[in-house]
Amino acid sequence: MKRALAAALAAIVAAAPAVAQTAGAVPTLSAQQQQTVDRLIDTGLEDGLAWELVESLTTEIGPRLGGSPAEARARDWGVRKLKALGFKNVRIETYEMPYWERVHEAAEIVAPFPQSLAVTALGRSVATPEGGLTAEVVRFRTQLDLEAAPQTGLEGKIVFVDESMARTQDGSGYGTAVRKRSQAAVEAGKRGAAAVLIRSAGTDSHRNPHTGGGLRGEGETAVPAAALSNPDADQLARALERANGPVTVRLDIQVRTEQSVTSGNVIGEIPGQTDELIVIGGHLDSWDLGTGAVDDGAGIAVTTAAAKLVGDLRGKPKRTIRVVMWGAEEVGIYGGKAYAEAHKDEIDRHVIAAESDFGAGRVYQFDTRFGDEALPRADVMEAALRRLAIGPGNNAAFGGADIGPIRALGVPVVSLRQDGSDYFDLHHTPDDTLDKIDPAALRQNVAAWAAFIYMASEMDGGFRE
Amino acid sequence: MKRALAAALAAIVAAAPAVAQTAGAVPTLSAQQQQTVDRLIDTGLEDGLAWELVESLTTEIGPRLGGSPAEARARDWGVRKLKALGFKNVRIETYEMPYWERVHEAAEIVAPFPQSLAVTALGRSVATPEGGLTAEVVRFRTQLDLEAAPQTGLEGKIVFVDESMARTQDGSGYGTAVRKRSQAAVEAGKRGAAAVLIRSAGTDSHRNPHTGGGLRGEGETAVPAAALSNPDADQLARALERANGPVTVRLDIQVRTEQSVTSGNVIGEIPGQTDELIVIGGHLDSWDLGTGAVDDGAGIAVTTAAAKLVGDLRGKPKRTIRVVMWGAEEVGIYGGKAYAEAHKDEIDRHVIAAESDFGAGRVYQFDTRFGDEALPRADVMEAALRRLAIGPGNNAAFGGADIGPIRALGVPVVSLRQDGSDYFDLHHTPDDTLDKIDPAALRQNVAAWAAFIYMASEMDGGFRE
Numbered sequence: 001m002k003r004a005l006a007a008a009l010a011a012i013v014a015a016a017p018a019v020a021q022t023a024g025a026v027p028t029l030s031a032q033q034q035q036t037v038d039r040l041i042d043t044g045l046e047d048g049l050a051w052e053l054v055e056s057l058t059t060e061i062g063p064r065l066g067g068s069p070a071e072a073r074a075r076d077w078g079v080r081k082l083k084a085l086g087f088k089n090v091r092i093e094t095y096e097m098p099y100w101e102r103v104h105e106a107a108e109i110v111a112p113f114p115q116s117l118a119v120t121a122l123g124r125s126v127a128t129p130e131g132g133l134t135a136e137v138v139r140f141r142t143q144l145d146l147e148a149a150p151q152t153g154l155e156g157k158i159v160f161v162d163e164s165m166a167r168t169q170d171g172s173g174y175g176t177a178v179r180k181r182s183q184a185a186v187e188a189g190k191r192g193a194a195a196v197l198i199r200s201a202g203t204d205s206h207r208n209p210h211t212g213g214g215l216r217g218e219g220e221t222a223v224p225a226a227a228l229s230n231p232d233a234d235q236l237a238r239a240l241e242r243a244n245g246p247v248t249v250r251l252d253i254q255v256r257t258e259q260s261v262t263s264g265n266v267i268g269e270i271p272g273q274t275d276e277l278i279v280i281g282g283h284l285d286s287w288d289l290g291t292g293a294v295d296d297g298a299g300i301a302v303t304t305a306a307a308k309l310v311g312d313l314r315g316k317p318k319r320t321i322r323v324v325m326w327g328a329e330e331v332g333i334y335g336g337k338a339y340a341e342a343h344k345d346e347i348d349r350h351v352i353a354a355e356s357d358f359g360a361g362r363v364y365q366f367d368t369r370f371g372d373e374a375l376p377r378a379d380v381m382e383a384a385l386r387r388l389a390i391g392p393g394n395n396a397a398f399g400g401a402d403i404g405p406i407r408a409l410g411v412p413v414v415s416l417r418q419d420g421s422d423y424f425d426l427h428h429t430p431d432d433t434l435d436k437i438d439p440a441a442l443r444q445n446v447a448a449w450a451a452f453i454y455m456a457s458e459m460d461g462g463f464r465e
Numbered sequence: 466m467k468r469a470l471a472a473a474l475a476a477i478v479a480a481a482p483a484v485a486q487t488a489g490a491v492p493t494l495s496a497q498q499q500q501t502v503d504r505l506i507d508t509g510l511e512d513g514l515a516w517e518l519v520e521s522l523t524t525e526i527g528p529r530l531g532g533s534p535a536e537a538r539a540r541d542w543g544v545r546k547l548k549a550l551g552f553k554n555v556r557i558e559t560y561e562m563p564y565w566e567r568v569h570e571a572a573e574i575v576a577p578f579p580q581s582l583a584v585t586a587l588g589r590s591v592a593t594p595e596g597g598l599t600a601e602v603v604r605f606r607t608q609l610d611l612e613a614a615p616q617t618g619l620e621g622k623i624v625f626v627d628e629s630m631a632r633t634q635d636g637s638g639y640g641t642a643v644r645k646r647s648q649a650a651v652e653a654g655k656r657g658a659a660a661v662l663i664r665s666a667g668t669d670s671h672r673n674p675h676t677g678g679g680l681r682g683e684g685e686t687a688v689p690a691a692a693l694s695n696p697d698a699d700q701l702a703r704a705l706e707r708a709n710g711p712v713t714v715r716l717d718i719q720v721r722t723e724q725s726v727t728s729g730n731v732i733g734e735i736p737g738q739t740d741e742l743i744v745i746g747g748h749l750d751s752w753d754l755g756t757g758a759v760d761d762g763a764g765i766a767v768t769t770a771a772a773k774l775v776g777d778l779r780g781k782p783k784r785t786i787r788v789v790m791w792g793a794e795e796v797g798i799y800g801g802k803a804y805a806e807a808h809k810d811e812i813d814r815h816v817i818a819a820e821s822d823f824g825a826g827r828v829y830q831f832d833t834r835f836g837d838e839a840l841p842r843a844d845v846m847e848a849a850l851r852r853l854a855i856g857p858g859n860n861a862a863f864g865g866a867d868i869g870p871i872r873a874l875g876v877p878v879v880s881l882r883q884d885g886s887d888y889f890d891l892h893h894t895p896d897d898t899l900d901k902i903d904p905a906a907l908r909q910n911v912a913a914w915a916a917f918i919y920m921a922s923e924m925d926g927g928f929r930e
Contacts, residue, residue: 059703062580070580115527115535115756118895206671207755207895231898235756238524238899290672291580291700430583430672433696434703 027377029384033458037384037451040309044447049308051439053081053301054360058291058434066285066328067099067261074284078266078300078325085308087268087323094264095338097328100124102288104254105226107197110134111248113239117232118207119197120289121253122181122214122225123331128195132252133158133224135194139240143180146187155192158249159184162237164230167203170365171358171420177201181227182215189221195251196225199233204425207231211287212428213331224253263327265335270311272320278456279322279353279411280307280449283329283402290432294423298437298445299356300325306449310457317457319351326402329357330428333401340405350411352456352463355400356449359426360437361419363448367393368414369407374463381414381455388448393417412463414456416448492842494849498923502849502916505774509912514773516904518546518766519825523756523899531750531793532564532726539749543731543765543790550773552733552788559729560803562793565589567753569719570691572662575599576713578704582697583672584662585754586718587646587679587690588796593660597717598623598689600659604705608645611652620657623714624649627702629695632668635830636823636885642666646692647680654686660716661690664698669890672696676752677893678796689718728792730800735776737785743921744787744818744876745772745914748794748867755897759888763902763910764821765790771914775922782922784816791820791867795893798866805870815876817921817928820865821914824891825902826884828913832858833879834872839928846879846920853913858882877928879921881913 029037061077064070075092082090100123107119135158140146142163161184166173181201188196200210209229216222228236239247266284282299286292307323327335343350366385368378375395382392399413407413419441426432456463494502526542529535540557547555565588572584600623605611607628626649631638646666653661665675674694681687693701704712731749747764751757772788792800808815831850833843840860847857864878872878884906891897921928 055703056707059700059707060578062574062578062700109527113525113527205896205900206673207898208672231896231900234900235524235527235898238520242521242524431670431696433670433672433700435670435696435699 027380027459027461029380029455036313037454040450040454041388041447043309044306044450045443047305047309047443047446050301050305050442050446053304054293054297054437055434057297057300058293062291063288064284064286064292065101065288066331066334067097067263068101071263071285071327075264075266078284082266082268082323085304086311088271090268092264092266093339093342094262095334096260097263097332097334099258099261100331101256103256104252106132106252107226108250109239109247110250112243112245117236118209118229119226119232120209120211121255122211122227124214124216125225125253125255126216126222127255128224128251128253130254132250133194134248134250136246137236137240137249139237143184146184149191151191154188156194158251159188159193159196160236161196161198162233164199165201165203165424167421167424169419169421170417171423174201174424181212185214185216185223185225189217189223193223195223197251198227200227200229202230202424202427202429205230206431208429208431210428211289224251226251226253263334265327265339266325268323270307270317270321272317272457274319275349276319276351277322277349278319278453279324279350279403280453281324281326282356283326283335285328285330287330287428289428289430291434292432293434293437294359294426294432295428296357298360298442302356302442302445302449305446306453309450310453319457321453321457329402333404336402336405340409344409347406347409347411350406352414353399353403353406353411354414354416355403356416356445357400358418358420359423360442360445361421361423362441362444363388363390363416364419365393365417366390366414367397367417368395369397369399370395370412370463371465373465374412374461377459377461377463380459381452384451384455385448388444390448410464414452416452492845492924492926494845501778502919505915505919506853506912508774509771509915510908512770512774512908512911515766515770515907515911518769519758519762519902520899522762522765523758527756528753529749529751529757530566530753531796531799532562532728533566536728536750536792540729540731540792543749547731547733547788550769551776553736555733557729557731558804558807559727560799561725562728562797562799564723564726565796566721568721569717571597571717572691573715574704574712575715577708577710582701583674583694584691584697585674585676586720587676587692589679589681590690590718590720591681591687592720593689593716593718595719597715598659599713599715601711602701602705602714604702608649611649614656616656619653621659623716624653624658624661625701626661626663627698629664630666630668630889632886632889634884634886635882636888639666639889646677650679650681650688650690654682654688658688660688662716663692665692665694667695667889667892667894670695671896673894673896675893676754689716691716691718728799730792730804731790733788735772735782735786737782737922739784740814741784741816742787742814743784743918744789744815744868745918746789746791747821748791748800750793750795752795752893754893754895756899757897758899758902759824759891759897760893761822763825763907767821767907767910767914770911771918774915775918784922786918786922794867798869801867801870805874809874812871812874812876815871817879818864818868818871818876819879819881820868821881821910822865823883823885824888825907825910826886826888827906827909828853828855828881829884830858830882831855831879832862832882833860834862834864835860835877835928836930838930839877839926842924842926842928845924846917849916849920850913853909855913875929879917881917
């Protein structure tokens with residue numbers, strides 16, 4: 001159901017007992033609250049803290065793969081920054097996780113047109129034999145074509161899934177791309193293939209392949225899986241077209257794994273007048289190839305800076321604002337899962353949650369996942385955000401990967417949807433660096449988040465029912 | 466002197482004896498020639514041969530470093546293609562040259578912010594000790610700042626020349642960039658530095674550093690030299706800014722060299738009615754990082770396809786059209802120098818020469834380097850090209866690196882100047898791949914070159930005097 005419609009229905013239901021109900025039943029901001037929202041937006045649009053934070057994180061830590069020593073340094077960075085900014089109860093909540101890192105990766109067309117290919121291993125890929133494996137390439141136009149292929153005929157081959165990804169504002173092309181990235185190795189492995197190469201889940205035209213989480217199959221059917229950059233996938237497709245016979249490729253992937261390492265979520269709070277919680281944040285880890293500026297240094301920076309603005313208001317907020325710098329998201333949402341497990345007994349205190357994890361583009365839409373009766377509160381928030389050119393959304397908010405586990409426990413979530421037109425040019429590549437962030441767009445995010453956090457804290461009533 | 470002015474003066478001089486002179490003294494195209502030019506342009510704008518050639522070269526050969534086995538395969542490719550297209554006297558003119566190739570390259574910030582940096586060795590760089598060298602970084606804002614620095618104080622340091630390059634249509638930012646690329650190691654070496662890092666001579670924001678020819682100093686003062694991508698140069702500059710003390714970098718460059726290998730120019734001709742020669746072409750070699758699509762597969766493709774169109778006209782051209790696929794340009798213009806040496810005794814037969822070596826962007830300007838009295842012929846050519854949106858140029862044409870040596874022997878040259886706004890995003894990087902070529906712009910080049918070649922062949926009189 002579209003939220004506008006649901007809200008209209010909820011309003012009618014609420015209005016039905018009519019005269020008996022107080023005016024307070026239709027939520028609204030007080031004049032003073034509205035003033036504060038506007039002041040937060042004004043201040044956010046000029047605030048340099050988010051930029052300072054993302055510059056510091058990406059420069060001083062750089063890449064910070066989940067479970068790595070660099071991610072541990074990032075946690076220390078997070079603790080230092082949150083303390084310096086005046087957050088309270090600053091701490092690291094640790095958890096254990098399996099570790100995977102790339103050691104070496106290379107690919108080349110061996111025959112008939114010898115040349116190297118730009119390739120990167122997908123996360124958790126198994127290794128090839130040392131020195132690599134060489135095999136004939138079989139191309140599939142799409143992941144669905146591979147899934148529809150017979151169970152025999154691919155034994156010992158390198159399966160090449162050449163499916164391309166559509167560029168969209170809302171990132172809707174990513175779902176199909178993730179299916180390919182996560183399932184290609186599984187389907188190839190079932191059919192006895194030697195390895196799988198996919199066209200990167202990305203929209204750019206640079207020789208920087210996109211990594212990302214992939215399933216690899218298990219046991220006997222686990223196969224090495226890697227992504228080619230878009231120009232390299234073009235090249236391999238052309239080679240197949242032009243060859244008078246088989247095209248053979250050598251793929252060499254070496255990885256290092258550990259059964260268990262320690263990672264953690266960094267947490268800091270602005271204590272409220274009640275123990276009700278608003279949970280916001282971004283993820284602290286990044287893929288190893290870039291410096292994690294848009295994914296997700298920006299989210300860390302925006303939510304921290306926005307919470308700081310609300311914390312700087314006179315008096316305590318009504319609810320406690322908890323900033324979580326989530327750990328190890330990219331490699332399996334370990335931080336999000338650990339948080340839900342550790343906090344499940346106090347899940348009712350979690351009034352609302354939201355994550356910023358879709359780059360650094362402007363927020364253009366406000367989505368919620370509220371109980372129907374709370375939908376009028378979404379409309380109030382939406383109206384307050386409209387001067388930032390943020391439009392109405394739906395009530396099917398995703399919320400963010402790290403809050404998925406608490407969303408599953410019933411915590412209402414919102415999404416401040418960002419323009420992701422160029423997000424998948426950068427995502428999971430070496431090109432995810434600070435220069436890709438537009439400082440003005442970053443400030444618009446801070447303004448929107450500050451306004452949202454403040455309203456979520458101060459509005460009467462919750463968002464569940 | 467601007468060409469228009471020079472031409473005007475030449476015309477006045479020519480006109481001075483007035484009545485005594487024949488009308489033929491002011492060059493012009495006959496009605497039939499004008500018709501042929503227009504037909505060549507029409508055909509060129511629809512001709513798919515250039516695309517077919519550059520697709521074939523970049524796919525079937527790919528990267529083809531001067532002196533490498535891949536360049537030898539490219540020569541065989543060139544011979545096959547020229548013969549198949551009906552060119553005559555197809556041959557390879559060989560020469561010997563020193564060889565250099567990269568074997569391994571890596572760089573990382575060691576302290577205080579450990580992380581890897583995207584780096585590529587400059588051509589002919591010497592190697593570091595195995596395993597690399599680690600040293601403190603000293604930054605210079607520009608190459609001029611380095612050149613102005615005292616001769617002491619840099620001993621054992623890694624000199625970082627952080628000069629950025631301006632994006633321009635005509636590539637005018639490249640001169641400054643080349644000074645940095647070629648001189649940084651020399652100046653650093655003189656001062657006892659351990660190595661030199663430059664910000665790439667490029668205008669893009671991707672983590673693909675630009676290689677290119679560099680001087681390295683000689684003997685005692687030869688130092689390893691490498692380029693950082695623009696985002697990595699930004700990062701190193703920020704690290705220097707944020708560190709409370711020295712920033713140390715490890716640089717590891719391993720190379721392989723050979724004293725002498727065989728390379729060659731591939732030559733094919735459309736025989737004319739006379740032994741006067743029009744020499745056109747592009748260079749067949751490329752840097753090793755990309756597949757050499759815009760540098761210079763496009764030039765090979767455009768000039769070959771354009772010559773073929775002229776060869777397809779009824780009857781022999783007046784002058785012989787010689788297509789040269791120059792070898793080993795990037796690594797030292799070995800092909801161009803060898804050609805001039807081999808053909809110096811017949812240099813007078815060379816009526817005019819031109820190279821296409823500035824990418825695949827549209828031609829927007831026609832430059833010449835003619836004798837003053839031949840300038841009216843430039844105006845005729847210019848006028849004929851105008852329907853392709855090509856405007857008037859100057860009489861200081863560069864002509865192209867490979868024809869520099871015969872230009873120095875007095876051969877008149879022209880430049881069909883191409884829009885290079887994005888050329889230095891791609892140039893000498895892994896991103897120089899086929900997808901970067903706009904087929905429509907490529908065809909506009911073919912049309913312009915076909916018209917130029919035809920006019921150069923058929924016009925009365927030469928371009929020297």
